[in-house]
Amino acid sequence: MVNGTYERKISTKRFLLTFVLVSFVFLIGISVGHFLTSERTSYLEDIAYKQKLDYESLQLQSLYLDINANNASCLIFSNILETSLEDVGAAQAKVDLYIQDSNKESYTEIKRDYILAQIRYWLLNKKMESNCRSDKVSVLYFYSNDDCIECGAQGTILTYLKEMLKDKLLVFSLDSDFGDEPVVNIIKKSYNITQVPSMVIEDKTFGQLLNKEELTKEICSLYEDKPELCNQ
Numbered sequence: 001m002v003n004g005t006y007e008r009k010i011s012t013k014r015f016l017l018t019f020v021l022v023s024f025v026f027l028i029g030i031s032v033g034h035f036l037t038s039e040r041t042s043y044l045e046d047i048a049y050k051q052k053l054d055y056e057s058l059q060l061q062s063l064y065l066d067i068n069a070n071n072a073s074c075l076i077f078s079n080i081l082e083t084s085l086e087d088v089g090a091a092q093a094k095v096d097l098y099i100q101d102s103n104k105e106s107y108t109e110i111k112r113d114y115i116l117a118q119i120r121y122w123l124l125n126k127k128m129e130s131n132c133r134s135d136k137v138s139v140l141y142f143y144s145n146d147d148c149i150e151c152g153a154q155g156t157i158l159t160y161l162k163e164m165l166k167d168k169l170l171v172f173s174l175d176s177d178f179g180d181e182p183v184v185n186i187i188k189k190s191y192n193i194t195q196v197p198s199m200v201i202e203d204k205t206f207g208q209l210l211n212k213e214e215l216t217k218e219i220c221s222l223y224e225d226k227p228e229l230c231n232q
Contacts, residue, residue, distance in 0.1 A: 059124070074132035081128070082167045085121050089173060096145055096175070112181050115174060119183060122172040136168055137222045140200040142176040142193050150209040154197040157212050161219065164229045169219065 057080070096111070125138055141158060143151040155173075162169050176196045178184055187193075191205045199206045201218055210218065220230035 071133075074128070074134070077128060077132070078134070078136070079167070081121060081125060082170065085118075085170060085172070089118075089171070108180060111175070111178065115178055115181050115184065118172045118174060119187070125170060125172075135224055136170055137165075137219050138170045138172065138202060139219070140187075140191075141171055141173045142188065142196055142198040142200075143173060144177050144196040145175065146177060148196050151197045154199075154209050157210070157215055160212065161216060161229075165219070165227055168223070168227055 122138065122140060125136075128134065129136075139158065141154070143155060145151075158171050162171055174184055174187070176184070176188065176193065176198070191198075191200045193200075193205065193207070195207055197209055199210070202222060204218075206218075216229065220226060223230060
């Protein structure tokens with residue numbers, strides 16, 4: 001009887017010890033997850049702040065081009081726009097991944113910042129084209145992260161062409177499903193975007209997947225001075 005009582009006490013102690021250890025590990029996991037979420041959010045917010053400053057600088061440069069457009073000013077503006085756009089695109093891709101992992105409202109708000117940045121740069125580029133001679137082609141790409149297999153394929157093709165054409169191709173990416181920003185829907189209606197993937201190449205709308213050959217041909221037809229890729 002004494003042995004049975006002793007064994008029950010040992011079992012109870014083991015159970016309590018196991019419970020405490022599991023609870024401790026669980027709390028550590030929550031703390032680490034919260035820390036990583038805070039770090040991710042802080043990192044993306046810092047980048048967003050820098051990009052807003054870059055955009056304000058581009059706005060001032062754009063105003064300057066309105067009154068004094070010349071080749072040197074246009075080239076500098078174009079290079080800064082290209083660099084800013086690449087930074088925005090890379091950060092927006094991270095936001096998409098974080099939203100899929102966490103589905104946190106704070107990430108959705110940050111994503112809105114990046115989408116607005118893409119639209120601002122797209123509009124600045126259109127304005128630059130009216131003031132400066134430009135031999136660049138712009139693509140406004142509408143994608144979705146939900147149930148769109150062809151979006152991945154279209155994104156890969158665009159990434160390849162961007163790597164080949166470099167600063168002669170500007171790609172502005174918009175999440176077609178992002179209903180938290182009204183201007184996205186306004187642009188979609190303006191260009192009759194009803195499905196994904198879709199692209200607006202300069203001002204021409206394509207409402208379906210374009211393979212590498214089709215997209216290359218369409219983009220190359222818009223250059224005056226053909227890049228090497230267009231002569232292959």
